[in-house]
Amino acid sequence: MVEVVGKHYMLVGGGSRSGGLSTVRKGVDDRDGSAVAVKFIIGGTDELSQKVFDREIRALRSLSHPNIVKFRDAGTDETGCHFVVLEWVDRSLKDLLKEPPWENWGDFYKAFARPLLTALEYAHLNQVEHRDIKPGNILINAAGAPLLADFGIAKLRTEEPHSEYTVQNFRSGAYAPPEQEALLPYVRDVFSVGVVLLECLSEAPIRDYSDIRQALESVPVPADVRELLESCVSADPTERPSNGGVLALELDRLVQKGVAASQQPRNQIWLQLTRAAQEHLVGSPPDRPKAAAAMARDLSGELFAHFGTDRETGELDKSRIVLLGQEHRYSLKRDEEKPGFVVIGVATPEFEALEASRRHGLALPPIFSWSDRHPIDMDASERARHRLVELLDDFEVDRARPAAEGSASEGRDELFDRWMRVLDAREDLARGEHQPLVYKQVRVTGRRCTFSLTEERETDLVGTDWEVVDRPSGRKFGYGEVIDQDADKLTLLTSRPLTSLPSTATLAPYDAPSSISLNRQRNAALAVKNGTNPRQDLRGLLANPATNVAPDETHIEEWYEDLDPLKRRAVEKALGGTDLLVIQGPPGTGKTKFITETVKQVLRQQPEARVLIASQTHVAVDHAVERLRDAGVTRLVRLAGADESVVQPGVRDLLLDAQTRKWAEAVRTRAESHIARQAAEMGLEPAHLSAVLTLEQLAMVAAELEAVEKYLTMMRGGTSEASDLGTAVEEANPAEDLQARIDHLSDRRAELATEAQRLLAGDLTIPAVITSSEAKNAIALLLSQHANAQKLVGRLELQAQWLERITAEDSLAGILLAGTSVVAGTCTGFLRNKAVGQLEFDLCIIDEASKATLTEALVPMARSKRWILVGDTKQLPPTDEDLMRRTDLLEEHSLNRDDVGETLFQRLVDQLPEHSQLMLEEQYRMVRPIGDLISECFYGGVLRSPNTKGLAGVERVLGAPVVWMDTVAYAEKRHEQGKQSYVNRVEARIIVKQLETLDNAIEKKLIKPDEPRGRLSVLVIAPYKNQVEELRRRLAPKSFRHLEPAVMSVDAVQGREADLALFSVTRSNNRGQLGFLGPDYWRRINVALSRARFGLVVVGDAGFIRGTNGALKSVLEYIEQHPGDCEVRRVDDE
Known part of the structure; x- marks a missing residue:
C-alpha cells in the first residue's frame, strides 16, 4: 500500500537519510510527478520537536534564494509527527568532497564559495541565523550548485525566546565555534562556513579544531584570501566578519581585485572625449585633462552598459554603446578608423532614471580599464573593444531568447517583472502626475484646511496628498490628504493643526503616502515571486490559474443567514476550497451577506482560524464589519489610518486604537485600585497618590518632548550637536516625522496635565504647559509630608513607565491582534500598523476586488494561505487613465495599455476553471x-x-x-x-x-x-x-x-x-x-x-x-x- 503524507505526497521505497533531529524520505508530488524530500522531525509531539519544526518552516518560508533548498509544504501526519516537504536533491557536500570537481581557487570560488555565501548573506539579511552549517547540511543539485539546507536549529532574530526548551547547545563538532553562545549575532555561521570552505580546499578532512590550523596553512589561495579565512575561524568572535553579507562582500572584493589586477592592463578601452562631452563634465571652457580625470573617477566603480537604439527604426545600433557610470551616462560611438570609441555625449540623469537604465543593462565584469590616452598597444585595444562588444552581444541574445525556450519559472519571472514595471511606471507618474496648485485663500478648522484655488480643477484629487509650500522662501508648512473637493476648492485633512499658513501660497504634490503604498505593493509582489509568503505556490497559481485545485464537496447542515441557493453554493465552495475562489457579485446580489456567512462558517469549522477582510473602499469594509458584529462575531478588529472620519461611526469602537485604549484604561483602573489600597495604608489621599502616578507619566512625556524639540531645532539649524542627542530620540528621523512626534507628545502632555489637575482638585495648581522638572517638583511637594510615601516613588516610576508604554507603543497592538479572529481594512492600508505585518491569515477575502489594481490585490493575498476574491467586472475598474495616456512612460518601461489595465480579478475570471468561480444572479437591492x-x-x-x-x-x-x-x-x-x-x-x-x-x-x-x-x-x-x-x-x-x-x-x-x-x-x-x-x-x-x-x-x-x-x-x-x-x-x- 502506498504511503501518502499530507494530501499529495506519496512516499517512495523504504530508504531514508537520517540526521540528528530528523529523517528524510523520498516522495512524489501526485499533482505534477516531481520528486520531493519529506523530512520527518524525530521526537513525535514533544515541545522540542515542535520547536524544531516551527523554526524550520518559519525560516524556510521567509527565505527564497537559488542556493537555499526550496520549501514546498509542511504539516502533521496522522500519527502526530511533524513533516516538512522540500525539493528532492540526491547529493550533499559530503558526497562531493570525495572527488572535488574544482581544480583551483578561482574555479572553486565561482562554482561553490560565491553561491554559498550569497545564500548565507540572504539568510542573514532576513535575520535568520542557520547555526548548523556543515557538509551534510549543504546539498548539491544536478548542476553542481550548493543549496543551504536543514534550518531545524536556526534562530530567527526577529523573534523573542518563548520556550523553556532550547536548541542552542546542539553542536556539530569542529564546524561549531568554541564558544557556547556568542553574544554577537551571525558570527557562529561565519565560523562554520569558514571551516567548510577550508575543508573544501584542503586535502584532508577537518575533524577537530587542530585540523583547522593545518588547513589554513596548506590551502592554495592568495595571501589576502587566507587572511580573511583566518579571521572567519578566529576563536574570538569579535575578530570574525560580522555576518554573511560582510564576508561575501569582502571575499568578492578580494577576488575582483585579483581579477582586475590581472585583466585590466590587458583590456584598456580607449575613449576619445569630444568638446561637448568635456563641457558637460567640467563646464566651459572645455578642459580635456580635467574632463578625463572626472570620467575616470565616475567609471571607477560598478559599471553597466547596453547597445544604443536607432531613433528612427527602434532597432539596436551596435555601433553605439551606452555606458552607465556612478553619476553620468555616456554615449559611445565606434571609431571606424581607430581601435576605440568616441564619447559623443554625456548626460547626468536623475538617480531614479539612471537606476532604471542600469536595470536594463549588463553589469560589466571588472576586467576593463578606461582611458582617454592613445593606447601604446593598438592591437590589444582592438581586442578589448571586441571583447566588450562580444559581451553585449551575448547579453542581447539572452534577453531576446523566446519565452518558449526558457523554463516555466522564467515565464513566471517575466510575469512578475512586468507587474514590477507597472509599479515603476506608477511611481514615475506619481512623481510628476500633478502640477502645483496656487491658492488665494485658506480657512483652517482644526486639522481641516480648505483652500480656494486660483483655477478650477476637474481631475479627481480626493485621496491624494499635498503639501503647503511658500515657493519664494521654500518653507514647508505641512501636508495632508484631500478629503473633499469642489471645482475651485480643496479640503486637506492634516495629521496636526497647521497654524500660521500664508493667505496665498502653493499646494505641491506630496508623494510620500503614494510611495508607501507602492512599496507595500512592491514588497507583496516580491514576496509572492520569491515564495516568502505563507503559500509558496501562489506564484504558480497566479501565473497559471488553470491549475487551481477544485474545491472539495462540502455540505453545510446549519446556516446563519437566509440565503438563496446560489449563495449557499458559493459558501460551500468557499469552505471546501484550498486555493483561489472568485465570486462575481453584481449590484444588490448580497456580497456582504455571502462574506458574513462564509466567515461565520469558517470560524465554526476552525475556531482558531484568522481571517483577513480587505477592500478598496472604507464603505465596503465597514459594511462587512458591521454585519459580522451584528451576526455575533467577536474578536474583531477594524484597521484604519489616523483619520477616524473615514470609518462609519457605528464601527469606530472596533478600531485597533480604540480597542487598545480601552484595554490600556482597564489596566490603569486596576493599577489605581492597587494604589488606593497603598494610599489607605499610609494615610495618603488616594487621589493624591493617583496624581503622583499621573505626574510621573507627565514627567516622562515632557522629558521626551523637550529632547525631541531640541533635536529638531538642532537638525534644522544644522548643529553638529544633533548627532550627540540622537540617543534621546532613538533614531534621527526626518524633520516631518519628528514634528509629528512632537505633536503627539504635546497632545499627550496636555491630556495628562488635565488629568493630574482633576485629581489634585485644587490642592495644588500645575501649569497647563508643564516641563519635566516642574512635574518632578510637584511630585516632591505632594509627598513631602509623608516620609513613608518616598519608598513608593521608585515603584510608581516603574508603574508610570508601564502605563505610558501600553498607552503609546504601537508594538503592544500585537498583543491584541494575536487574539483576533477577524481583521479588516483596505487593501494597502491594513498594513499601517507594523504589528499586522507579523500576522499570517488562514483566509483572505477581498471585497470590491475588481476595483483593485493587480498589485494592490497582492498586498493582502501575500499574507494569507487561501483566498476569495469578490467583485464585479461590470463595475468601475481601477482608475489608471492618467498612466495609460502617458505613452512615453509606457514605452520607457516596456509596457502597453493592456499591461496597465489588467486587474487580478479580471485575470482570474478569464483563466480560473469553472469549478473555482461562481456568479451570484439574484439581486435584492433594487425593486x-x-x-x-x-x-x-x-x-x-x-x-x-x-x-x-x-x-x-x-x-x-x-x-x-x-x-x-x-x-x-x-x-x-x-x-x-x-x-x-x-x-x-x-x-x-x-x-x-x-x-x-x-x-x-x-x-x-x-x-x-x-x-x-x-x-x-x-x-x-x-x-x-x-x-x-x-x-x-x-x-x-x-x-x-x-x-x-x-x-x-x-x-x-x-x-x-x-x-x-x-x-x-x-x-x-x-x-x-x-x-x-x-x-x-x-x-x-x-x-x-x-x-x-x-x-x-x-x-x-x-x-x-x-x-x-x-x-x-x-x-x-x-x-x-x-x-x-x-x-x-x-x-x-x-
Whole structure:
C-alpha cells in the first residue's frame, strides 16, 4: 500500500537519510510527478520537536534564494509527527568532497564559495541565523550548485525566546565555534562556513579544531584570501566578519581585485572625449585633462552598459554603446578608423532614471580599464573593444531568447517583472502626475484646511496628498490628504493643526503616502515571486490559474443567514476550497451577506482560524464589519489610518486604537485600585497618590518632548550637536516625522496635565504647559509630608513607565491582534500598523476586488494561505487613465495599455476553471423594474430580481419606478456649459424641484415610507465635478423634512445604495460628444443607475442621447420599450 503524507505526497521505497533531529524520505508530488524530500522531525509531539519544526518552516518560508533548498509544504501526519516537504536533491557536500570537481581557487570560488555565501548573506539579511552549517547540511543539485539546507536549529532574530526548551547547545563538532553562545549575532555561521570552505580546499578532512590550523596553512589561495579565512575561524568572535553579507562582500572584493589586477592592463578601452562631452563634465571652457580625470573617477566603480537604439527604426545600433557610470551616462560611438570609441555625449540623469537604465543593462565584469590616452598597444585595444562588444552581444541574445525556450519559472519571472514595471511606471507618474496648485485663500478648522484655488480643477484629487509650500522662501508648512473637493476648492485633512499658513501660497504634490503604498505593493509582489509568503505556490497559481485545485464537496447542515441557493453554493465552495475562489457579485446580489456567512462558517469549522477582510473602499469594509458584529462575531478588529472620519461611526469602537485604549484604561483602573489600597495604608489621599502616578507619566512625556524639540531645532539649524542627542530620540528621523512626534507628545502632555489637575482638585495648581522638572517638583511637594510615601516613588516610576508604554507603543497592538479572529481594512492600508505585518491569515477575502489594481490585490493575498476574491467586472475598474495616456512612460518601461489595465480579478475570471468561480444572479437591492433594466442593459439578462415590494405611493408621484425626465423643451438652455468640466443648470434646477416634490408628497402622505425607515436616503449623482458642485450649491439652502440627500460623483458612489437615486446626464450639445459617458465608459452608467432601491430618475436631453452611441442610449431605448415599468416624461420649460 502506498504511503501518502499530507494530501499529495506519496512516499517512495523504504530508504531514508537520517540526521540528528530528523529523517528524510523520498516522495512524489501526485499533482505534477516531481520528486520531493519529506523530512520527518524525530521526537513525535514533544515541545522540542515542535520547536524544531516551527523554526524550520518559519525560516524556510521567509527565505527564497537559488542556493537555499526550496520549501514546498509542511504539516502533521496522522500519527502526530511533524513533516516538512522540500525539493528532492540526491547529493550533499559530503558526497562531493570525495572527488572535488574544482581544480583551483578561482574555479572553486565561482562554482561553490560565491553561491554559498550569497545564500548565507540572504539568510542573514532576513535575520535568520542557520547555526548548523556543515557538509551534510549543504546539498548539491544536478548542476553542481550548493543549496543551504536543514534550518531545524536556526534562530530567527526577529523573534523573542518563548520556550523553556532550547536548541542552542546542539553542536556539530569542529564546524561549531568554541564558544557556547556568542553574544554577537551571525558570527557562529561565519565560523562554520569558514571551516567548510577550508575543508573544501584542503586535502584532508577537518575533524577537530587542530585540523583547522593545518588547513589554513596548506590551502592554495592568495595571501589576502587566507587572511580573511583566518579571521572567519578566529576563536574570538569579535575578530570574525560580522555576518554573511560582510564576508561575501569582502571575499568578492578580494577576488575582483585579483581579477582586475590581472585583466585590466590587458583590456584598456580607449575613449576619445569630444568638446561637448568635456563641457558637460567640467563646464566651459572645455578642459580635456580635467574632463578625463572626472570620467575616470565616475567609471571607477560598478559599471553597466547596453547597445544604443536607432531613433528612427527602434532597432539596436551596435555601433553605439551606452555606458552607465556612478553619476553620468555616456554615449559611445565606434571609431571606424581607430581601435576605440568616441564619447559623443554625456548626460547626468536623475538617480531614479539612471537606476532604471542600469536595470536594463549588463553589469560589466571588472576586467576593463578606461582611458582617454592613445593606447601604446593598438592591437590589444582592438581586442578589448571586441571583447566588450562580444559581451553585449551575448547579453542581447539572452534577453531576446523566446519565452518558449526558457523554463516555466522564467515565464513566471517575466510575469512578475512586468507587474514590477507597472509599479515603476506608477511611481514615475506619481512623481510628476500633478502640477502645483496656487491658492488665494485658506480657512483652517482644526486639522481641516480648505483652500480656494486660483483655477478650477476637474481631475479627481480626493485621496491624494499635498503639501503647503511658500515657493519664494521654500518653507514647508505641512501636508495632508484631500478629503473633499469642489471645482475651485480643496479640503486637506492634516495629521496636526497647521497654524500660521500664508493667505496665498502653493499646494505641491506630496508623494510620500503614494510611495508607501507602492512599496507595500512592491514588497507583496516580491514576496509572492520569491515564495516568502505563507503559500509558496501562489506564484504558480497566479501565473497559471488553470491549475487551481477544485474545491472539495462540502455540505453545510446549519446556516446563519437566509440565503438563496446560489449563495449557499458559493459558501460551500468557499469552505471546501484550498486555493483561489472568485465570486462575481453584481449590484444588490448580497456580497456582504455571502462574506458574513462564509466567515461565520469558517470560524465554526476552525475556531482558531484568522481571517483577513480587505477592500478598496472604507464603505465596503465597514459594511462587512458591521454585519459580522451584528451576526455575533467577536474578536474583531477594524484597521484604519489616523483619520477616524473615514470609518462609519457605528464601527469606530472596533478600531485597533480604540480597542487598545480601552484595554490600556482597564489596566490603569486596576493599577489605581492597587494604589488606593497603598494610599489607605499610609494615610495618603488616594487621589493624591493617583496624581503622583499621573505626574510621573507627565514627567516622562515632557522629558521626551523637550529632547525631541531640541533635536529638531538642532537638525534644522544644522548643529553638529544633533548627532550627540540622537540617543534621546532613538533614531534621527526626518524633520516631518519628528514634528509629528512632537505633536503627539504635546497632545499627550496636555491630556495628562488635565488629568493630574482633576485629581489634585485644587490642592495644588500645575501649569497647563508643564516641563519635566516642574512635574518632578510637584511630585516632591505632594509627598513631602509623608516620609513613608518616598519608598513608593521608585515603584510608581516603574508603574508610570508601564502605563505610558501600553498607552503609546504601537508594538503592544500585537498583543491584541494575536487574539483576533477577524481583521479588516483596505487593501494597502491594513498594513499601517507594523504589528499586522507579523500576522499570517488562514483566509483572505477581498471585497470590491475588481476595483483593485493587480498589485494592490497582492498586498493582502501575500499574507494569507487561501483566498476569495469578490467583485464585479461590470463595475468601475481601477482608475489608471492618467498612466495609460502617458505613452512615453509606457514605452520607457516596456509596457502597453493592456499591461496597465489588467486587474487580478479580471485575470482570474478569464483563466480560473469553472469549478473555482461562481456568479451570484439574484439581486435584492433594487425593486424589480430597476433590477430588470440593469440586468438587460449591463448583464445580458441573467440577473433576477425577486423583490417586487416597492415604496408605497412612489409611482403616483414619479409615474413609474424608472423615469427619464427629458429636457428637450428647454431648447438651447438644456445644453451644457464649460470646456473641461461641464455644468448643466437646467438639469440641476429640475432635480432640486423633483426633490421638493418628493418631500411634499411624503408630507401629504402620498408616498408612505415604512415607519422604521424615517427619512428617505437619496443619492444625487453627476458625472462631472462642476455639476456636482452646482447641485450642492442649489441644495445647500434647502431644508427637507423627509429626505436625506447626498450629492456625489459617479466615481465616489460605487459601493453605496439609497432609497432613491437621481442621475444628471449633464452632457447636451450639438456635436454629439458624450465625454465620460461615451461607449468606453459604460461601467460608469451601470454604477450610477444601480444604486436605487425603489425609484430611479434620469434627467437629461433624450434627443441628444438618441443621436449618440453607448450605454445611455441602450438605457433610454429600454425605458421606451417597457412602458409598464418605465416612463419617459417631457419636462416643460416654466
